[in-house]
Amino acid sequence: MIKVKNISKSYKDAIVLNNVSLEINKGDFTAVMGPSGSGKSTLLYSISSMDNPDEGEVIFEGIDVYKLSESELSKFRLNKMGFVFQNSQMLKNLSIFDNIILPGMVAKRESIEVVRARATELMSKMGIEDIKDRDIREVSGGQLQRAAICRAMINSPEILFMDEPTGALNSEAASQVMEILKKLNQEGISIMLVTHDAKMASMAKKVIYIKDGKLAGEIKLSNEKEALAEIDLWLKTI
Numbered sequence: 710m711i712k713v714k715n716i717s718k719s720y721k722d723a724i725v726l727n728n729v730s731l732e733i734n735k736g737d738f739t740a741v742m743g744p745s746g747s748g749k750s751t752l753l754y755s756i757s758s759m760d761n762p763d764e765g766e767v768i769f770e771g772i773d774v775y776k777l778s779e780s781e782l783s784k785f786r787l788n789k790m791g792f793v794f795q796n797s798q799m800l801k802n803l804s805i806f807d808n809i810i811l812p813g814m815v816a817k818r819e820s821i822e823v824v825r826a827r828a829t830e831l832m833s834k835m836g837i838e839d840i841k842d843r844d845i846r847e848v849s850g851g852q853l854q855r856a857a858i859c860r861a862m863i864n865s866p867e868i869l870f871m872d873e874p875t876g877a878l879n880s881e882a883a884s885q886v887m888e889i890l891k892k893l894n895q896e897g898i899s900i901m902l903v904t905h906d907a908k909m910a911s912m913a914k915k916v917i918y919i920k921d922g923k924l925a926g927e928i929k930l931s932n933e934k935e936a937l938a939e940i941d942l943w944l945k946t947i
Protein backbone atom coordinates (compact mmCIF):
# COMPACT_ATOMS: atom_id res chain seq x y z
CA MET A 710 0.00 0.00 0.00
CA ILE A 711 2.78 2.47 0.94
CA LYS A 712 6.35 2.35 -0.31
CA VAL A 713 8.80 4.59 1.50
CA LYS A 714 11.93 5.00 -0.59
CA ASN A 715 15.18 6.36 0.83
CA ILE A 716 13.75 9.24 2.82
CA SER A 717 16.08 11.61 4.64
CA LYS A 718 15.47 14.75 6.63
CA SER A 719 17.71 17.21 8.45
CA TYR A 720 17.14 20.16 10.72
CA LYS A 721 20.05 22.58 10.25
CA ASP A 722 23.09 20.31 10.56
CA ALA A 723 21.35 17.50 12.39
CA ILE A 724 20.35 14.49 10.30
CA VAL A 725 17.06 13.27 11.76
CA LEU A 726 16.12 10.67 9.16
CA ASN A 727 18.87 8.95 7.26
CA ASN A 728 17.92 7.04 4.12
CA VAL A 729 14.97 5.08 5.50
CA SER A 730 13.11 2.67 3.24
CA LEU A 731 10.20 0.48 4.22
CA GLU A 732 6.86 -0.83 3.03
CA ILE A 733 3.45 -0.90 4.62
CA ASN A 734 1.03 -3.48 3.29
CA LYS A 735 -2.72 -3.43 3.54
CA GLY A 736 -3.79 -4.72 6.95
CA ASP A 737 -0.40 -4.16 8.58
CA PHE A 738 -0.22 -3.04 12.19
CA THR A 739 3.21 -1.51 12.65
CA ALA A 740 4.63 -0.11 15.88
CA VAL A 741 7.62 2.24 15.70
CA MET A 742 9.94 2.15 18.70
CA GLY A 743 13.29 3.73 19.47
CA PRO A 744 15.05 6.09 21.87
CA SER A 745 13.80 9.61 22.49
CA GLY A 746 14.88 11.92 19.68
CA SER A 747 15.73 9.06 17.31
CA GLY A 748 13.35 10.30 14.60
CA LYS A 749 10.19 8.22 15.18
CA SER A 750 7.71 11.09 14.97
CA THR A 751 9.56 12.62 12.03
CA LEU A 752 9.28 9.28 10.24
CA LEU A 753 5.57 9.05 11.00
CA TYR A 754 4.95 12.61 9.78
CA SER A 755 6.97 11.98 6.62
CA ILE A 756 5.13 8.75 5.76
CA SER A 757 1.75 10.25 6.51
CA SER A 758 2.46 13.23 4.23
CA MET A 759 2.25 15.75 7.04
CA ASP A 760 5.84 16.94 6.73
CA ASN A 761 7.89 16.34 3.63
CA PRO A 762 11.33 14.76 3.77
CA ASP A 763 14.29 16.51 2.14
CA GLU A 764 14.99 13.49 -0.02
CA GLY A 765 13.26 10.30 -1.05
CA GLU A 766 9.72 9.34 -2.00
CA VAL A 767 6.53 8.17 -0.33
CA ILE A 768 4.37 6.24 -2.79
CA PHE A 769 0.83 5.62 -1.54
CA GLU A 770 -1.10 3.23 -3.79
CA GLY A 771 1.07 4.24 -6.73
CA ILE A 772 0.82 7.98 -6.04
CA ASP A 773 3.95 9.94 -5.22
CA VAL A 774 2.33 11.97 -2.44
CA TYR A 775 4.85 14.79 -2.32
CA LYS A 776 4.35 15.44 -6.03
CA LEU A 777 0.71 16.38 -5.33
CA SER A 778 -0.23 20.03 -4.99
CA GLU A 779 -1.08 21.26 -1.50
CA SER A 780 -4.83 21.05 -2.14
CA GLU A 781 -4.62 17.63 -3.84
CA LEU A 782 -2.56 16.38 -0.91
CA SER A 783 -4.98 17.60 1.75
CA LYS A 784 -7.87 15.96 -0.12
CA PHE A 785 -5.87 12.74 -0.48
CA ARG A 786 -5.05 12.79 3.23
CA LEU A 787 -8.63 13.49 4.24
CA ASN A 788 -9.93 10.53 2.25
CA LYS A 789 -7.22 7.95 2.81
CA MET A 790 -5.70 8.56 6.22
CA GLY A 791 -6.76 9.04 9.80
CA PHE A 792 -4.58 10.80 12.36
CA VAL A 793 -4.31 10.70 16.11
CA PHE A 794 -1.45 13.04 16.87
CA GLN A 795 -0.73 14.92 20.06
CA ASN A 796 -0.90 18.24 18.25
CA SER A 797 -4.16 17.47 16.47
CA GLN A 798 -6.31 18.14 19.46
CA MET A 799 -10.05 18.51 19.36
CA LEU A 800 -11.62 21.95 19.10
CA LYS A 801 -12.91 23.58 22.24
CA ASN A 802 -16.46 24.95 22.17
CA LEU A 803 -17.57 22.12 19.88
CA SER A 804 -19.23 19.04 21.30
CA ILE A 805 -17.48 15.68 21.11
CA PHE A 806 -19.96 14.65 18.40
CA ASP A 807 -19.35 17.77 16.30
CA ASN A 808 -15.59 17.32 16.62
CA ILE A 809 -15.97 13.76 15.34
CA ILE A 810 -18.08 14.66 12.30
CA LEU A 811 -15.98 17.70 11.35
CA PRO A 812 -13.55 15.90 8.95
CA GLY A 813 -16.59 14.28 7.32
CA MET A 814 -18.11 17.71 6.74
CA VAL A 815 -14.85 19.04 5.32
CA ALA A 816 -14.45 16.05 2.98
CA LYS A 817 -17.96 16.65 1.54
CA ARG A 818 -17.88 13.12 0.15
CA GLU A 819 -21.02 11.87 1.78
CA SER A 820 -24.28 13.34 3.00
CA ILE A 821 -24.47 14.72 6.53
CA GLU A 822 -26.87 11.90 7.45
CA VAL A 823 -24.34 9.25 6.43
CA VAL A 824 -21.55 10.99 8.34
CA ARG A 825 -23.71 11.42 11.45
CA ALA A 826 -24.78 7.78 11.31
CA ARG A 827 -21.16 6.64 11.06
CA ALA A 828 -20.19 8.89 13.98
CA THR A 829 -22.95 7.35 16.09
CA GLU A 830 -21.86 3.84 15.12
CA LEU A 831 -18.20 4.59 15.87
CA MET A 832 -19.01 6.18 19.24
CA SER A 833 -21.09 3.18 20.18
CA LYS A 834 -18.27 0.82 19.17
CA MET A 835 -15.82 2.81 21.32
CA GLY A 836 -18.28 2.93 24.22
CA ILE A 837 -18.52 6.72 24.36
CA GLU A 838 -22.01 7.39 22.97
CA ASP A 839 -23.07 8.87 26.32
CA ILE A 840 -20.59 11.76 26.07
CA LYS A 841 -21.57 12.93 22.57
CA ASP A 842 -22.98 16.30 23.67
CA ARG A 843 -20.22 17.16 26.10
CA ASP A 844 -17.54 19.76 25.59
CA ILE A 845 -14.05 18.28 25.23
CA ARG A 846 -13.11 19.67 28.68
CA GLU A 847 -15.84 17.60 30.31
CA VAL A 848 -14.46 14.12 29.53
CA SER A 849 -11.63 11.91 30.74
CA GLY A 850 -8.34 11.44 28.87
CA GLY A 851 -9.34 7.92 27.83
CA GLN A 852 -12.72 9.10 26.54
CA LEU A 853 -11.07 11.96 24.66
CA GLN A 854 -8.60 9.58 23.05
CA ARG A 855 -11.40 7.24 21.99
CA ALA A 856 -13.22 10.27 20.54
CA ALA A 857 -10.02 11.19 18.67
CA ILE A 858 -9.99 7.70 17.17
CA CYS A 859 -13.66 8.10 16.12
CA ARG A 860 -12.77 11.38 14.45
CA ALA A 861 -9.78 9.78 12.70
CA MET A 862 -12.10 7.01 11.44
CA ILE A 863 -14.96 9.23 10.25
CA ASN A 864 -13.97 9.18 6.57
CA SER A 865 -13.30 5.41 6.63
CA PRO A 866 -9.56 5.78 6.06
CA GLU A 867 -7.33 2.99 4.84
CA ILE A 868 -4.68 3.67 7.44
CA LEU A 869 -4.51 5.24 10.89
CA PHE A 870 -1.33 7.07 11.92
CA MET A 871 -0.90 7.60 15.63
CA ASP A 872 1.80 9.23 17.72
CA GLU A 873 1.86 7.81 21.26
CA PRO A 874 -1.92 7.28 21.32
CA THR A 875 -1.86 6.00 24.89
CA GLY A 876 1.01 8.13 26.18
CA ALA A 877 -1.15 10.28 28.42
CA LEU A 878 -3.48 7.52 29.63
CA ASN A 879 -3.55 5.37 32.75
CA SER A 880 -2.98 1.69 32.17
CA GLU A 881 -6.66 0.74 32.15
CA ALA A 882 -7.60 3.42 29.61
CA ALA A 883 -4.50 2.53 27.57
CA SER A 884 -5.56 -1.13 27.46
CA GLN A 885 -9.06 -0.15 26.31
CA VAL A 886 -7.64 1.97 23.50
CA MET A 887 -5.29 -0.85 22.50
CA GLU A 888 -8.15 -3.33 22.36
CA ILE A 889 -10.07 -0.93 20.13
CA LEU A 890 -7.10 -0.56 17.80
CA LYS A 891 -6.65 -4.31 17.62
CA LYS A 892 -10.29 -4.69 16.65
CA LEU A 893 -10.10 -1.97 14.01
CA ASN A 894 -7.05 -3.67 12.55
CA GLN A 895 -8.87 -7.03 12.50
CA GLU A 896 -11.63 -5.29 10.55
CA GLY A 897 -9.07 -4.29 7.91
CA ILE A 898 -7.72 -0.85 8.87
CA SER A 899 -3.95 -0.59 8.62
CA ILE A 900 -2.29 1.05 11.60
CA MET A 901 1.09 2.65 12.13
CA LEU A 902 1.86 4.05 15.56
CA VAL A 903 4.78 5.38 17.53
CA THR A 904 5.17 4.12 21.07
CA HIS A 905 7.73 3.85 23.86
CA ASP A 906 5.73 1.11 25.48
CA ALA A 907 6.69 -2.49 24.64
CA LYS A 908 3.32 -3.71 25.95
CA MET A 909 1.55 -1.51 23.47
CA ALA A 910 3.92 -2.52 20.68
CA SER A 911 3.14 -6.16 21.47
CA MET A 912 -0.39 -5.61 20.09
CA ALA A 913 1.09 -4.86 16.66
CA LYS A 914 1.99 -7.40 13.99
CA LYS A 915 5.35 -5.82 13.27
CA VAL A 916 7.69 -3.59 15.25
CA ILE A 917 10.41 -1.45 13.70
CA TYR A 918 13.18 0.20 15.66
CA ILE A 919 14.55 3.63 14.72
CA LYS A 920 17.96 4.62 16.03
CA ASP A 921 19.83 7.78 15.02
CA GLY A 922 17.39 8.30 12.17
CA LYS A 923 18.01 4.87 10.68
CA LEU A 924 15.99 1.70 10.55
CA ALA A 925 17.96 -0.39 13.05
CA GLY A 926 15.75 -3.45 13.34
CA GLU A 927 12.44 -5.09 12.56
CA ILE A 928 10.53 -7.95 14.14
CA LYS A 929 7.37 -9.72 13.00
CA LEU A 930 5.09 -10.86 15.80
CA SER A 931 2.98 -13.91 15.19
CA ASN A 932 2.16 -15.27 18.62
CA GLU A 933 0.16 -12.75 20.64
CA LYS A 934 0.86 -14.44 23.97
CA GLU A 935 4.62 -14.46 23.44
CA ALA A 936 4.82 -11.05 21.76
CA LEU A 937 5.86 -8.99 24.77
CA ALA A 938 8.62 -11.43 25.74
CA GLU A 939 9.77 -11.52 22.10
CA ILE A 940 9.98 -7.72 21.96
CA ASP A 941 11.84 -7.48 25.28
CA LEU A 942 14.37 -10.01 24.08
CA TRP A 943 14.69 -8.36 20.67
CA LEU A 944 15.22 -4.89 22.21
CA LYS A 945 18.21 -6.25 24.13
CA THR A 946 19.86 -7.27 20.86
CA ILE A 947 19.61 -3.85 19.17
Ligand SMILES: Nc1ncnc2c1ncn2[C@@H]1O[C@H](COP(=O)(O)OP(=O)(O)OP(=O)(O)O)[C@@H](O)[C@H]1O
Binds near residue numbers: 720747751
Ligand atom coordinates in the same frame (compact mmCIF):
# COMPACT_ATOMS: atom_id res chain seq x y z
N1 LIG B 1 10.85 21.21 13.77
C1 LIG B 1 12.03 20.83 14.24
N2 LIG B 1 13.09 21.64 14.22
C2 LIG B 1 14.29 21.26 14.67
N3 LIG B 1 14.56 20.04 15.17
C3 LIG B 1 13.54 19.18 15.21
C4 LIG B 1 12.23 19.50 14.77
N4 LIG B 1 11.42 18.42 14.94
C5 LIG B 1 12.19 17.47 15.48
N5 LIG B 1 13.46 17.92 15.65
C6 LIG B 1 14.59 17.14 16.20
O1 LIG B 1 14.70 15.97 15.42
C7 LIG B 1 15.04 14.87 16.24
C8 LIG B 1 14.01 13.75 16.08
O2 LIG B 1 12.76 14.20 16.57
P1 LIG B 1 11.51 13.23 16.66
O3 LIG B 1 10.41 14.01 17.27
O4 LIG B 1 11.28 12.64 15.33
O5 LIG B 1 12.05 12.12 17.64
P2 LIG B 1 11.26 10.97 18.42
O6 LIG B 1 12.04 9.73 18.22
O7 LIG B 1 9.84 10.96 17.97
O8 LIG B 1 11.39 11.50 19.90
P3 LIG B 1 10.47 11.27 21.21
O9 LIG B 1 10.47 9.79 21.46
O10 LIG B 1 11.20 12.01 22.28
O11 LIG B 1 9.12 11.83 20.89
C9 LIG B 1 15.15 15.39 17.66
O12 LIG B 1 16.49 15.66 17.94
C10 LIG B 1 14.36 16.68 17.61
O13 LIG B 1 14.84 17.60 18.55
